[in-house]
Amino acid sequence: MSSHCTWCGTDPLYVAYHDEEWGVPEHDPRALWEKLVLDGFQAGLSWITILRKREDFREEFDQFDPEKIAKWDQARIEKALQNPGIVRHRGKIEATVKGARLFLEIERDEGFAPWLWSFVGGAPIQNNFSDMSQVPASTPESIAMSKALKKRGFNFCGPVIVYAFMQATGMVNDHMTGCPRHAELSRPSIAG
Template sequence: MEPCRCPWCLGDAAYIEYHDAEWGVPLRDDRRLFELLLLEGAQAGLSWLTVLKRREGYRSAFSGMNPEAIARYGDADVERLMGDARIIRNRRKILSAVGNARAYLALRETAAFSDWLWDWVDGEPLVNCPRALSELPVSTPLSERVAKELKRRGFSFVGSTIVYSFMQSAGLVNDHLADCFRHPAQQAAQPGGNGVSEAN
């Protein structure tokens, strides 16, 4: 029997796999967090599934999501990316990715990105218990504060809604529905379960 899942992922195998293995799992690796933030910015105005299905294309087109390499991109690289059908060819989003790589490197001169990010939630995921998708917010006062600080540090395409989606994806916030098998309460109830594990 299929487990109970958050209904937003149903209907597409890639979405289901992402929901089951990644969404809401605490992520503390700087490079993977940088990649996720870049992809969340690319999502603006689109569905996450649209971006998810292009993730490998992004990794290939953007130097393996290496922030040091992306930060060195110039006009020729931007034009190359504008012609790459594997990604979303939006000039503002491409320029944002370059600028965000530079802002990320500047932030990392003072702290690991993961440490800086997780400090906003005191190092532990905020676990909610929504009963329906209609109960999920698109942003919160916390995502407003994080977005404001990211913008102050030079990041772009980091509005409060994008930041909240990023926090959900990276597991800083766990918004699996209460009856979803990936909710920590459901995980703990399974034999040998102890809640949500960390991402590798």
Template sequence: MSVVVGADGRARCGWAGSAPEYLAYHDEEWGTELHGDREFFERMSLEGFQAGLSWITILRRRDTFRAAFAGFDIEAVAAFDDGDVARLMADPGIIRNAAKVDATISNARVARELVRERPGALDELLWSFAPPRRAAAPRAGDVPATTPESVAASRELKRRGFRFVGPTTVYALMQATGMVDDHEAGCWRSVEPTAPIPTAG
């Protein structure tokens, strides 16, 4: 898939034209630098729920996810009990997967310990794995599913007790939060580095 030109004359990554929701997400969020413990907990949680599904499924339910998970407030989700689990599993507005619901609550408890000790620690931890900038990929098919940085970040997150944070999920998180810029070459949102970064090999 290569860039597509929209009705507004702007060239975008090909996937951005496949659904109306994708266009706004592509233009306003995907690849935009994100910071904040709560913000990262939300994105981690949604990427975990997305595992095995298309992102549009999650994007269309994001508001109901936020309502169901107390706005992804770390302290609030960490305090969820069996009654909350039952409520979530009965909520048709989210993905009712018991393992993912349980992992989200468990991850909130891990994140709570991190940020209680030092606010900003989750944000700092994730950004510590951001790779150097590289040249934009010519096509979406040239974008990797994992990188050495996402593998390392996944390993560290799992070591700390986080779940549903495999290397592919973590790389999707990196793409979504601006740790990497995977907008295709020619996309209006692609920011090329001043010089191409040579690949290893």
């Protein structure tokens, strides 16, 4: 009998995230940037903590509109630091503002989504893990993407954070082979 990946437990919010979002190939540049930012905010915390605060993050961060966030000044950063609904970490908020400006540069020059997807050859890597213990914390691809992001000036994007980002955005299919989502996301119409 197949069963869902165990990492999402039984929390309805987490199960819905697993069933509907995690591992689905994402090509929208703004959505990719939002996920990269939120994965950076997760550093040192659990993903369910961020997931529970995601709507507050979206409200505070102008729906992750990079054009708006790139214009934030110190006063706007201070305002965000007062919001108890988000993770109030000055370094991560400042990194988000800087990241918005970097996103706009990359989007203009080569396209943010194509640039990120180039690290996996433009298509999802299909893994076939049957047990969570087989899943790596990072891979050569996440190390390469992390180095490239850091070289561009991004922060909070180490290889482990980047691998979690790659899993979440479908750049790799790390659903367990016994999970129904593994087969669903392995189909060519989904994977490409």
